[in-house]
Amino acid sequence: MRNGQTDEIAKLVEPGRVHRRVYADPDVFELEMERIFGRAWLFVGHTSQVPNPGDYITTDLGRHPVIMCRHRDGSVQVLLNRCSHRGPKVLNERKGHAARFVCCYHGWSFDTDGRLVAVPVPEGCGEGFNKDALGLRRAARVGEYRGFVFASLAASGSSFEDHIGPMKGSIDDLVDRAPDGELALDVGMHRYIYNGNWKLQVENVLDSYHVPFGHASTVNKDGVQFARREGDQKGAAVIETKKQQTSSSWKDRKSYIVGNGHGWTSNTTLDDGKRSSAAFDEYKRVLSEKVGAARAAEVLTPRLHNSLIYPNMSIMGLNIHVRVIRPLAVDRTEVTIYPVRLLGAPESMNFGNIRLLNVTHSASSFVQTDDLESFIRAQKGLRSSLTDWVDISRGLGHEEPDRELNATRGLATHEMVVRAQYKAWLGYMREAA
Numbered sequence: 001m002r003n004g005q006t007d008e009i010a011k012l013v014e015p016g017r018v019h020r021r022v023y024a025d026p027d028v029f030e031l032e033m034e035r036i037f038g039r040a041w042l043f044v045g046h047t048s049q050v051p052n053p054g055d056y057i058t059t060d061l062g063r064h065p066v067i068m069c070r071h072r073d074g075s076v077q078v079l080l081n082r083c084s085h086r087g088p089k090v091l092n093e094r095k096g097h098a099a100r101f102v103c104c105y106h107g108w109s110f111d112t113d114g115r116l117v118a119v120p121v122p123e124g125c126g127e128g129f130n131k132d133a134l135g136l137r138r139a140a141r142v143g144e145y146r147g148f149v150f151a152s153l154a155a156s157g158s159s160f161e162d163h164i165g166p167m168k169g170s171i172d173d174l175v176d177r178a179p180d181g182e183l184a185l186d187v188g189m190h191r192y193i194y195n196g197n198w199k200l201q202v203e204n205v206l207d208s209y210h211v212p213f214g215h216a217s218t219v220n221k222d223g224v225q226f227a228r229r230e231g232d233q234k235g236a237a238v239i240e241t242k243k244q245q246t247s248s249s250w251k252d253r254k255s256y257i258v259g260n261g262h263g264w265t266s267n268t269t270l271d272d273g274k275r276s277s278a279a280f281d282e283y284k285r286v287l288s289e290k291v292g293a294a295r296a297a298e299v300l301t302p303r304l305h306n307s308l309i310y311p312n313m314s315i316m317g318l319n320i321h322v323r324v325i326r327p328l329a330v331d332r333t334e335v336t337i338y339p340v341r342l343l344g345a346p347e348s349m350n351f352g353n354i355r356l357l358n359v360t361h362s363a364s365s366f367v368q369t370d371d372l373e374s375f376i377r378a379q380k381g382l383r384s385s386l387t388d389w390v391d392i393s394r395g396l397g398h399e400e401p402d403r404e405l406n407a408t409r410g411l412a413t414h415e416m417v418v419r420a421q422y423k424a425w426l427g428y429m430r431e432a433a
């Protein structure tokens, strides 16, 4: 695909359909790693994961292993996790704490801002050896909004503000739910890998069409009964809520797009009476005390309910969590689900939210496993080259402007958000370096 690849890529996306190669062709995947995950603003982590100087997490941005850490001056750094001597990953753990990052191979040590601070047996270094030039490389650009840290590995391209601007409301909606106005992703995670392309999960987070079918065993009566039999009242409550959502209001819900591949689905009140419990009522009381009753009512009806911050992060409003999508290969993807701890909310409510996620989005849950099965089956079907095209045409031509939200609107059971993702995808993929 190297020669004339831009022209070739353009042929893979048509109005209302995409070619199967976008999911199944390893060459397309390699180009995605270069042109999307090597350039775009990607979610890296949340500042609450590195509260103190020396705290770090490690992850990968596309093909590039990175460290997100807290430096002594309080700044959050995103550094390439690759020793500048002979190349090994300097930090091997998913998270930890260290005053210095020391390479396992020859002991070079780096400060938490990436500077090379010590080289064992320095007398062996040549005359031109310049420690200042051999620090860990920094991500070209780093941006943060209310604790959410994003990085771009490209020095040029759209600014953080231009990229994230339209989706700040989604982050606000989530963070404002915390009575103290702050949240933390510090209560563990669910993490799993499925044998399918990364875009299958990205497309799915705003796909309302699949819910009654893909999750039939969850949203029908038997699913509810199963949860009750298991004695998990919390799980039963969620599933009951899902059942309601997928009845009358399901076909009327709206989706919104704002460019850059981002989107969200319309609000569902979090205060519909079905959630009432001692913990939730106490939460409402604390929230009202902090922000006033009128604002508390607004906060409990978030406008940007489930959202996608393209290409690698989603905020889910009901079973409250932040989801990160990491492509591993053309047919292999890692998903991380971070439960959200709302600071200032009763601990019993935060604990209840974590328990809910065990029921809905763990590797052995009711809901997410349904989707993973769909992704795996999709990937298997898309291996076949006897039929080239994947249909994403639902609602094509029925999009309408929403002037109040400065967005484009469509029914949530339509595929407008998927088409918007491919528009952004093509924008990245057509642009040679």
Ligand code: FES
Pocket (backbone or CB within 6 Å): 083, 084, 085, 086, 087, 088, 103, 104, 105, 106, 107, 108
């Ligand atoms: S490879 Fe890292 S210190 Fe030598």
Ligand SMILES: [Fe+2]
Pocket (backbone or CB within 6 Å): 204, 210, 211, 214, 215, 367, 371
């Ligand atoms: Fe789903």
